[in-house]
Amino acid sequence: MAANQMLKSLLSSAQRSHLARTHLFITPRGTLKRNKFWTETMESDILVYDFQDGCSPKERGTVFKGLGRANLVYPNKDLTVRLTELERNDPTCNGNRIYDEIKASLEQKQVYWLMLPMCNDVQDVKEYIQIIDKLNPQWLKYHGSLQMICETPKCRHNLYDILGEVPEVQGVIVGGVDYLRFAQGTTEDLLGKLRWDVLNACLYHGRFAIDSPPMSLSSDDSTIQWHLQSAHSHGLRSGVILHPQQSATFNHQFTPRLEDVQAAEDLVHTWLSTRDTGYLRGSGNDFYGPPHMKKQVWIARYYSEIQAKKIVHTQIINENQIQNMNKQLDSMFKEMKATEIEEADKNDIHDIDIDDNENENALNRNRIGFIAFALSCHPRVKDRLSTLGFSNVQYYVSPEDNVDVDHQNRASSSTSTGTIEDIDCVSSQIINRRVTSKGDLVVTYNVEVLDQNHNPLCRLIRHDLEHKLEYINYDNEGDYTNTCSPHSHESNTSISSLSLNKMDKNIDMN
Secondary structure (H helix, E strand, O other): OHHHHOOOOOEEOOOOEEOOOEEEEEOOHHHOOOOOOHHHHHHOOEEEEEOOOOOOHHHHHHHHHHHHOHHHHOOOOEEEEEOOOOOOOOOOOOOHHHHHHHHHHHHOOOEEEEEEOOOOOHHHHHHHHHHHHHHOOOHHHHOOEEEEEEOOHHHHHHHHHHHHHOOOEEEEEEOHHHHHHHHOOOHHHHHHHHHHHHHHHHHHHOOEEEEOOOOOOOOOOHHHHHHHHHHHHOOOOOEEEOOHHHHHHHHHHOOOOHHHHHHHHHHHHHHHHHOOOEEOOOOOOOEEOHHHHHHHHHHHHHHHHHHHHOOEEEEEOOHHHHHHHHHHHHHHHHHHHHHHHHHHHHOOOOOOOHHHHHHHHHHHHHHHHHHHHHHHOOOOHHHEEEEEEEEEEEEEOOOOOOOOOOHHHHEEOOOOOOOHHHOOEEEEEEEEEEEOOOOOEEEEEEEEEEOOOOOEEEEEEEEEEEOOOOOOOOOOOOOOOOOOOOOOOOOOOHHHHHHHOOOOOOOOOO
């Protein structure tokens, strides 16, 4: 069917479909801890851990260690691992190297794709698959898939055959840099041709096309702008990036413009119900028909998919919001103190320990502030019907050394050395979505309240009831098995629940 050849908007794994506008390569040391670009890094849809070009031999151990820590450093992010290329003619190549890389990748549940470099034909791809199946024959069936880089003349020639014979390959990256090395050509002359060959093969076989990375690490120079605009005009809606600060620019370019979405939605409802075609009334020459309307449907659906499937939302907390929170807490605790004194007088109690009460109130104040901000962090407040509750509340003591911090070892069910004034941002990550019998969604989030070093002050699991967005099919949603839930703690939520009921229902996060 012709519909099966439409541009794929989402990248598939064996488990589910994923939003994949940006694929950010992480440096080896960047896998070990949350650095100053952590917020920007989390904005990229997919993170790539690299054993190939971006990893020197002495840094291989760092990447292995980073893979094991991914749930702490980049919680609930979708990951790709680029493997080492097959070096049959290299006498120094250790045959166990690729085996070890695949083994470590399959053990990390956040890894959904293995990226294969320098594959020339079907046999090259199947060599990797044989190793994967030997380690875990279920992985490619029920969890992950493959991406490959089209970066050699032989791969370009054989791409249709590879995609036709190897359904496990779900994404193809335009390998512009290496291909231009083979061809000794220029980016301006040859990149567009390679893009088209990759895109058309992906359209034909129903796979996901990913653009080559720009060689500039900037986010706004002329090279980047040319690269982005030409990729978009060539039909690509996804690309590889090499610096976290490029995430926002590339995401914006590969997201439909709001005015285009609004224009599409005005026409789509009529088209879907009536299949009406013809000339727009009063235009005289503005014809619209099935090709035009199917494009509009694609735009409307893709925009909804972006809104629904963007896993991470980060909300920066400013000084005004903290002051507003403190005012509400002052009012609440003043009311609670007056009630406590009134109860004490009524019961003729005169030995209340003021110091203990003040210390307990200070502790509860921070607890409640953390939870209130965590409950209010949502990417689309208008689509949230209600908060169903929260669980697994954890508070954290400040680390003495921010290098190689293990957040789980700092977790506590009751205490924190941080205060409301230490909050820098709140990060929420979708970890589960389920459609209700009435058609709404129950969405589960992992939420972290973070300080300026991106270390958690508080973490909890939040459950929301949300509107189901239009144009999206949730039937094949699958489980978000990259979930790494925090260790369960019996937290003292009685004070929090009592106090939150006295606060405004929604905290202004804008």
